[in-house]
Amino acid sequence: MEINLVSDTVTKPTTEMLQYMFRAKVGDDVYKQDPTVNELEMRLANFFGMEAGLFFPSGTMANQTAIKLHTQPGEQLIADKWAHVFNYEGGGVSFNSGVSCNLLDGDRGMITAEQVRGAINDPEFYHAPLTSLVCVENTTNKGGGACYDLDELKKIKAVCDEHGLKYHLDGARIWNAMVAKNQHPSEFGKLFDTVSVCLSKGLGAPIGSVLLSDKATIHKALRVRKILGGGMRQVGYLAAAGIYALENHITRLAEDHRRAKELAVALQKLEWVESVEPVETNILIFSVRKPFDENEIIKKLKERSIFISSMGHGKLRIVTHLDYKEVMHTYVLETLEKLVL
Numbered sequence: 001m002e003i004n005l006v007s008d009t010v011t012k013p014t015t016e017m018l019q020y021m022f023r024a025k026v027g028d029d030v031y032k033q034d035p036t037v038n039e040l041e042m043r044l045a046n047f048f049g050m051e052a053g054l055f056f057p058s059g060t061m062a063n064q065t066a067i068k069l070h071t072q073p074g075e076q077l078i079a080d081k082w083a084h085v086f087n088y089e090g091g092g093v094s095f096n097s098g099v100s101c102n103l104l105d106g107d108r109g110m111i112t113a114e115q116v117r118g119a120i121n122d123p124e125f126y127h128a129p130l131t132s133l134v135c136v137e138n139t140t141n142k143g144g145g146a147c148y149d150l151d152e153l154k155k156i157k158a159v160c161d162e163h164g165l166k167y168h169l170d171g172a173r174i175w176n177a178m179v180a181k182n183q184h185p186s187e188f189g190k191l192f193d194t195v196s197v198c199l200s201k202g203l204g205a206p207i208g209s210v211l212l213s214d215k216a217t218i219h220k221a222l223r224v225r226k227i228l229g230g231g232m233r234q235v236g237y238l239a240a241a242g243i244y245a246l247e248n249h250i251t252r253l254a255e256d257h258r259r260a261k262e263l264a265v266a267l268q269k270l271e272w273v274e275s276v277e278p279v280e281t282n283i284l285i286f287s288v289r290k291p292f293d294e295n296e297i298i299k300k301l302k303e304r305s306i307f308i309s310s311m312g313h314g315k316l317r318i319v320t321h322l323d324y325k326e327v328m329h330t331y332v333l334e335t336l337e338k339l340v341l
Helices: 016-022 033-048 060-070 090-096 115-119 150-163 173-181 185-189 215-227 236-247 253-266 294-303 325-339
Strands: 053-058 076-080 100-105 131-137 164-172 193-200 209-213 273-276 283-288 310-314 315-319
Touching: 016 236, 033 053, 033 185, 033 209, 033 236, 053 060, 053 215, 060 090, 060 131, 060 164, 060 193, 060 209, 060 273, 076 253, 090 100, 100 115, 115 150, 131 150, 150 164, 150 310, 164 173, 173 185, 173 193, 173 253, 173 315, 193 325, 209 215, 253 273, 253 283, 253 315
Parallel strands: 076 100, 076 131, 131 164, 164 193
Antiparallel strands: 053 209, 193 209, 273 283, 283 315, 310 315
16 A cells, blocks of 8 residues: 655546546637536536636746736736745746846745735846736645734735736635635636636645636737747546536545645654644644754665655645545555654
């Protein structure tokens, strides 16, 4: 029994999801003639109270498209220093859009309205890049699955409106945030100019993200997606997995959150653990106490068929997900308790 807790991207479609995919009606999505893709885009747009959506092969491409839509070369976006759009999208901000990033020192990947206000360049000072966009990530990846408070997001929105800035939500794990904080998707749809949502992490689909916005913006996004090579043909088979996930895999995210919190409690009792960061959702980050070695811990767990990841500097990460079952959870808890270094 291999237990992969490296990421929630490692999940495989369930038998029921595969059967749903096989039954999908498909067409050529480049011509917008795939009925299942159209249904997925419509469902998500309605879900978030937005006008339209566009299906992408990856969250990175969806985020990069949003940045391209909201900026011009030479301008600048504001984000947390741990933001996915800066750290994990291959330098796409500069490569695709010619934009620089003003990175803020937030709390576990989350920035505040006052930080945003202080980071906006004077638009009349032409020596500095023109600030045009604010990007926030919810939940935060490097921040250990932390969830933004909705009131703070509203305050950031007010700052954006005051200064004429666009506002993008990287909602790769927005489902986790909504379940953890009992929020409705329409609350996010009201705030952001664009929202990207991922189907292949917590929801367990094999691929896919959707960018949501107003109809005019999504029409422009269609061209950007084409330029980036994101046009797909009979992709309704994959969109069907997203529809199945929306109907069946959202509320069960609470199980992932419970297991992550139980793992955190277990880790706090171990002599080789220095500290465990707060756990709100399905991502658990903990620090190894010196002189214990993080690589040795990874090796010992691997020998017991448990796979976790290193974040460097003595930090390790565990991510719970759809394929991490209760029997596996019991085994991991018992293994941690007995692990000798």
